[in-house]
Amino acid sequence: MESLTVEQVKEMIVQVAYGIIQREPELTAIDRKVGDGDHGIGMKIGFERVVEELNIQNFSDVGSVFQVTAKTMLNSMGGASGVLFASLFLGVFKTSKYKKELNTTDLANGLAKSVEDIEKKGGASVGDKTMLDALEPAVTSLMSNKNLDLELALSDGTKAAKKGLEQTKKYVAKFGRAKNLGSRTIGYQDAGATSVYFILYEMLRFIQKE
Numbered sequence: 268m269e270s271l272t273v274e275q276v277k278e279m280i281v282q283v284a285y286g287i288i289q290r291e292p293e294l295t296a297i298d299r300k301v302g303d304g305d306h307g308i309g310m311k312i313g314f315e316r317v318v319e320e321l322n323i324q325n326f327s328d329v330g331s332v333f334q335v336t337a338k339t340m341l342n343s344m345g346g347a348s349g350v351l352f353a354s355l356f357l358g359v360f361k362t363s364k365y366k367k368e369l370n371t372t373d374l375a376n377g378l379a380k381s382v383e384d385i386e387k388k389g390g391a392s393v394g395d396k397t398m399l400d401a402l403e404p405a406v407t408s409l410m411s412n413k414n415l416d417l418e419l420a421l422s423d424g425t426k427a428a429k430k431g432l433e434q435t436k437k438y439v440a441k442f443g444r445a446k447n448l449g450s451r452t453i454g455y456q457d458a459g460a461t462s463v464y465f466i467l468y469e470m471l472r473f474i475q476k477e
């Protein structure tokens with residue numbers, strides 16, 4: 268598939284939302300091992316509100332779907348991860364304002380902006396056991412596959428995110444609540460990186476069935 272329409276983008280985000288809501292117990296369990304156990308609940312609350320908002324609003328461009336998603340997460344989740352996960356969607360908003368469709372280049376550029384913003388806001392970088400460990404490799408992959416159609420590019424990007432997620436098991440947490448546990452976080456994967464992987468995985472699944 269070359270690109271998604273505004274309506275398809277909205278349906279894709281709704282699928283992402285349900286994918287995260289459904290995995291709340293898994294995300295909670297991961298954050299309980301190395302953090303404070305609230306990640307799944309925070310994400311679930313945010314995405315439940317996102318589904319509500321997307322269903323009641325009409326969208327005339329791709330950017331505003333991502334903008335409403337980001338704003339809704341920001342307003343409902345609170346805490347550091349609310350801001351950081353909102354930034355993931357806000358990055359794509361910034362590069363897809365007024366666009367009537369979303370192609371591989373738009374998604375790659377958008378998520379590259381997200382990585383930049385998340386690094387700026389949170390101060391973390393790859394290797395610090397955060398969401399960036401899954402997102403950054405996915406963006407690198409997407410950026411080098413701009414010429415591929417969305418399904419192929421996102422399939423590679425999702426694989427890269429999964430590899431990055433696996434890597435987090437080796438890292439010591441340097442940010443968030445997990446930081447307090449220091450080297451005791453080795454052996455466990457990061458909760459936020461897990462969410463990033465599921466977000467990309469659900470985007471891919473949506474595109475595959477379209």
Ligand code: ADP
Pocket residue numbers: 298302303304305306307309310346347348349351385388389390391396397398399442443444445457458459460
């Ligand atoms: P909190 O740590 O405030 O309880 P959550 O449990 O919802 O928030 O989210 C934790 C996740 O947020 C971590 O697993 C990590 O991926 C991500 N995270 C935390 N701090 C940062 C940061 N400074 N930069 C990037 N990601 C971060």
Ligand code: MG
Pocket residue numbers: 298302303304305306444
């Ligand atoms: Mg937490």
Ligand code: MG
Pocket residue numbers: 303305346444
């Ligand atoms: Mg917390």
